[in-house]
Amino acid sequence: DAKTTQPTSMDCAEGRAANLPCNHSTISGNEYVYWYRQIHSQGPQYIIHGLKNNETNEMASLIITEDRKSSTLILPHATLRDTAVYYCIVRVIEAGGYQKVTFGIGTKLQVIP
Amino acid sequence: DVKVTQSSRYLVKRTGEKVFLECVQDMDHENMFWYRQDPGLGLRLIYFSYDVKMKEKGDIPEGYSVSREKKERFSLILESASTNQTSMYLCASSFSGKVPNIQYFGAGTRLSVL
Numbered sequence: 001d002a003k004t005t006q007p008t009s010m011d012c013a014e015g016r017a018a019n020l021p022c023n024h025s026t027i028s029g030n031e032y033v034y035w036y037r038q039i040h041s042q043g044p045q046y047i048i049h050g051l052k053n054n055e056t057n058e059m060a061s062l063i064i065t066e067d068r069k070s071s072t073l074i075l076p077h078a079t080l081r082d083t084a085v086y087y088c089i090v091r092v093i094e095a096g097g098y099q100k101v102t103f104g105i106g107t108k109l110q111v112i113p
Numbered sequence: 114d115v116k117v118t119q120s121s122r123y124l125v126k127r128t129g130e131k132v133f134l135e136c137v138q139d140m141d142h143e144n145m146f147w148y149r150q151d152p153g154l155g156l157r158l159i160y161f162s163y164d165v166k167m168k169e170k171g172d173i174p175e176g177y178s179v180s181r182e183k184k185e186r187f188s189l190i191l192e193s194a195s196t197n198q199t200s201m202y203l204c205a206s207s208f209s210g211k212v213p214n215i216q217y218f219g220a221g222t223r224l225s226v227l
Contacts, residue, residue: 034215043117043203043218044156087155091214101216102172103148103156 004088009108018075020107022088025069031091033064035073036103037084044087044103047073078111085109116140119204119219126226132191134222136204143209145187146216147179149200156203162187163209194226
């Protein structure tokens with residue numbers, strides 16, 4: 001799986017958009033970008049994924065650059081409940097469907113009142 | 114909703130004890146995973162299983178074993194617990210060969226080995 005690089009921490013004012021960057025410059029053509037988050041004392045939770053196109057769901061938007069070497073997770077109106085560690089993961093489904101996932105350190109997002 | 118249930122949220126054990134961490138999922142997922150999470154190290158994969166009675170070592174299998182006798186249940190075993198196994202343990206499950214491949218996590222078990 002391609003390696004990802006994320007900032008260690010970020011702050012965002014409540015109600016503003018939180019933009020979380022991820023660099024994955026070694027991504028391969030068949031690798032997807034996934035985002036998870038982990039709220040304190042809970043297990044990680046899936047947020048969104050994408051391959052080439054920008055994606056949006058009820059939780060967030062994912063913007064992937066045209067060369068696919070980086071992406072940005074956008075929380076359009078951050079709330080205090082969005083304070084969490086956000087993980088960007090790039091991975092491909094291996095032969096047989098075995099799916100090892102490498103979670104890095106992630107970005108600790110602090111939403112400030 | 115997918116539910117992944119870990120048997121204990123908090124566990125305190127003594128050095129040398131045999132420890133069982135249980136995980137049950139209710140979505141008929143083929144794949145199940147055990148991770149440990151330590152400050153500054155992120156999540157590290159211990160073992161995963163892609164089918165009943167099948168298992169694969171992850172990145173840090175030493176000191177651990179696993180058991181998957183039924184599809185819905187995946188157990189992590191510490192044969193002789195040591196203090197360096199004090200950690201948060203997370204179980205996850207997912208469908209096999211499906212895109213998107215989403216892993217669903219349990220709430221975690223915080224294990225302290227004294």
